[in-house]
Amino acid sequence: MAVSLVNYAFKGNFDKVKECIKNGVDVNASEGSGNSALYYAVLNNRDKTVKFLLDSGANPNRLNREGYTPVNAACLEGYSRCLALLVKYGGCLERVSVSQRESAIESAEKMEDKKLIKLLSQLLQSGAGRNKLKTEEQEETSSYCQRPTVPAIKTDELIVPPLKLIDKLPHMTLQRALWDSTPVTVKSLKEEEGCKRLLMREAKMLSWIRHPRITLLMAVCLDTRPDRACIILERFERSSLFHLLYKTQTEMHLPSRVNLLVDVAEGMTYLHNVSVVHGFLSSFSVFIDEKMRAKVGNLEYSQEIGQKGVQFHQCHQVHENWKSPHQLLCKPASAACDVFRFVDSILKALVRMM
DSSP: OHHHHHHHHHHTOHHHHHHHHHTTOOTTOBOTTOOBHHHHHHHTTOHHHHHHHHHTTOOTTOOOTTSOOHHHHHHHHTOHHHHHHHHHTTOOSSOSSTTOSOOHHHHHHHTTOHHHHHHHHHHHHTTTTOOOOHHHHHTSSSOOOOOOOOOEEOGGGEEOOTTOEEEEOSSEEEEEEEETTEEEEEEEEOSSTTHHHHHHHHHHHHTTOOOTTBOOEEEEEOOSSGGGOEEEEEOOTTOBHHHHHHSSOOOOOHHHHHHHHHHHHHHHHHHHHTTEEOSOOSGGGEEEOTTSOEEEOOOTTOEETTOOOOOOHHHHHTTGGGOOHHHHTTOOOOHHHHHHHHHHHHHHHHHOOO
C-alpha cells in the first residue's frame, strides 16, 4: 500500500491518495529513489494533493536519495503556490541537513527564476522557512543531522519466500523478501545482547545519509520481539563482496574489481565529508547490486569523527579481529580507521586471499 500511495501521487489520482491515507498508509512512505507522495505531488504541481498530504502530516523537508526535498522540487519547477503551502506547513528554505544537495534559494537561482527568488527572499526576511530543527538536534545524544522520516512496518508486511537466504555472515543474515510487491533485502542481527541497539543505530544513520554508493534504507521493522527486529534495504542480488569473492565461482577480471573498489572509495569519501567514520569497513560491509556496483553498508558501528568508541557487549566483541589499531586502542574515531580497513579490502579484492 505504501508504494501504491506514491504511485497514485505520481499519477495525480487525488481520490486514490485520499483512500490510501484513510486506510492508514504512512503518509511519508517512499519508493526506491526516496521520493515521497508529497514530493511527486509537488513535482506535478498538484496543489490540492499537496495541501491534503501536508494536512495529513507529510514532511515537507524529507530528503530523497538525490538530496532534494519537496521544497527543492517546487523551486526547481517554479511552482509558487506549492512552495507557499510547503513553507506554511514548515517547509525549510535553508538547508536541513549536510546531505541536502542545495537550499531552496540555490535551486531557484539555478533556474534563474527572478520572481521566485524575490518571493523566497521575502519569506526569509519575514522569518518563514527558517531552519527550526536546531533545537531538536541539540536534544539528540549525538549531533547527527536531522533525519527524514523512514517508514516503520510490521513483520507481517514482509513476504519472505523459503530458501531465499542471500547470506549468513558471522553477525547477521540477509534475506530476499517482498515488501508491498517491491523486492527488498531484509537484514537482521544475531540474537545477542546489544544487537537490536546496533540495528537501530544503523537505521538511525542510514535514514539521513543519501548517496548512490551508500546502502539505501527503505523501512524499519520495530517488532516487540528482539529476534524479529530488522531493517529493510534495497535489493542486493549478489550479497556482499565477501560472498562474491569467496562463496561463488564468479569470474572477476581486474577492471571489474577495480571498479568495485572505486565505488567503495566514493562511498567512503562521502561519509568522511559529512564527518562520519564507518568503523567496520570490510568485505562483509560492501554489498553488490544486480549491475555489479558496490554500495557501502553495515553502519552499525559508525561514529562521528573524534568520537570515542562505544562498547556494545557481546555482539561488539564478535568483530575484534576486524578493528583498526585506533579502535583497539580506544582512540577517538578518525578517517585513518577506515583507510586502514580499506587497504585490507583492496588486498582481498585484488588477490582473493583471506
